Amino acid sequence: MKKRRETITALLFASPWLLGFSIFLVYPLVASIYFSFCNYSVLRPAVFTGMQNYTDLMHDKIFWLALNNTLLYTVLALPLGLIVSLGLAMLLNSKVKGMALYRTIFFVPSLVPLVALAVLMQFIFNGQYGIINSILRYIPIHSQSWPPNWLGDPAFSKIVLVLISVWGAGNAMVIYLAGLQDVPQQLYEAADLDGAGWWAKTIHVTLPTISPVILFNLIMGIIGTLQVFTVPYVISPSGSPMRSIYFYAMYLYDNAFTFHNMGYACAMGWILFLIILALTLLALRLSERHVHYGN
Numbered sequence: 228m229k230k231r232r233e234t235i236t237a238l239l240f241a242s243p244w245l246l247g248f249s250i251f252l253v254y255p256l257v258a259s260i261y262f263s264f265c266n267y268s269v270l271r272p273a274v275f276t277g278m279q280n281y282t283d284l285m286h287d288k289i290f291w292l293a294l295n296n297t298l299l300y301t302v303l304a305l306p307l308g309l310i311v312s313l314g315l316a317m318l319l320n321s322k323v324k325g326m327a328l329y330r331t332i333f334f335v336p337s338l339v340p341l342v343a344l345a346v347l348m349q350f351i352f353n354g355q356y357g358i359i360n361s362i363l364r365y366i367p368i369h370s371q372s373w374p375p376n377w378l379g380d381p382a383f384s385k386i387v388l389v390l391i392s393v394w395g396a397g398n399a400m401v402i403y404l405a406g407l408q409d410v411p412q413q414l415y416e417a418a419d420l421d422g423a424g425w426w427a428k429t430i431h432v433t434l435p436t437i438s439p440v441i442l443f444n445l446i447m448g449i450i451g452t453l454q455v456f457t458v459p460y461v462i463s464p465s466g467s468p469m470r471s472i473y474f475y476a477m478y479l480y481d482n483a484f485t486f487h488n489m490g491y492a493c494a495m496g497w498i499l500f501l502i503i504l505a506l507t508l509l510a511l512r513l514s515e516r517h518v519h520y521g522n
Contacts, residue, residue, distance in 0.1 A: 263493035270487065280494035289470075289478060290495070296466075297475040300385060301452040304392040308448055309441070312396040316403030317433070330404070337397030345461035348391050352377040378462060381471035388472055391458055399444045406440035407433070438518040442510065449506050453499065456480065475499060 265273035354376035363374035418428045456476035466473020483492035
């Protein structure tokens with residue numbers, strides 16, 4: 228009887244969280260699965276259509292364009308972000324006077340809201356009045372395409388977004404920095420006794436020791452890059468020029484809230500979930516031989 232009373236008391240205390248979890252996570256999750264098989268516009272009752280949404284997606288040229296743009300962006304932005312954040316963390320892990328100030332300087336940019344960042348980058352990369360092109364005009368290159376129209380040329384627009392993604396490297400940098408500070412110093416001392424240089428210690432001591440941190444940032448990077456939305460949408464909601472920066476999440480948003488085709492958007496959401504799940508499982512599988520846990 229006492230045990231039952233304790234169980235009821237515990238459930239009563241946990242009930243606000245359980246209620247919120249059920250309303251704001253479990254129900255939307257289950258509902259999105261059902262609506263992905265329906266013709267649902269939010270304003271009218273859902274009509275079950277089976278696999279029609281998924282079949283239409285397979286023949287949707289814009290869907291494949293947005294997916295290709297997103298995958299190409301991920302292939303470029305993900306390794307660049309990992310390398311830059313790891314490099315900054317290794318530099319900021321050195322014992323230099325005023326290091327706390329340097330760490331703050333490199334971390335603060337990641338706190339800038341994405342909308343403000345997108346507006347700022349529009350000014351910086353503006354083809355006519357941007358800061359970068361104002362500097363590049365002093366370089367005597369005689370060409371009609373010089374300086375480049377960064378956000379107006381399909382050849383450069385996606386590259387600009389990849390460079391912008393590095394702006395938020397401070398978040399991963401802090402995680403790397405915490406991992407670097409946990410590397411046992413005796414490993415470096417043993418490497419010094421063996422005559423290892425900086426590069427050898429980095430390859431054979433630092434990277435294997437922080438490999439779980441690298442894996443974590445890799446998985447978080449996969450999730451983040453595949454869901455890129457705010458910056459490209461603020462720069463160009465239509466994904467211009469020539470939909471070169473029209474990404475998967477933008478097309479999903481348009482289907483849900485512009486075209487009011489919520490069933491179609493739910494199907495897109497679940498396809499994106501399966502892609503992220505597959506890439507995450509692949510990363511975990513490939514990391515089995517390269518990630519080292521424990522001492």
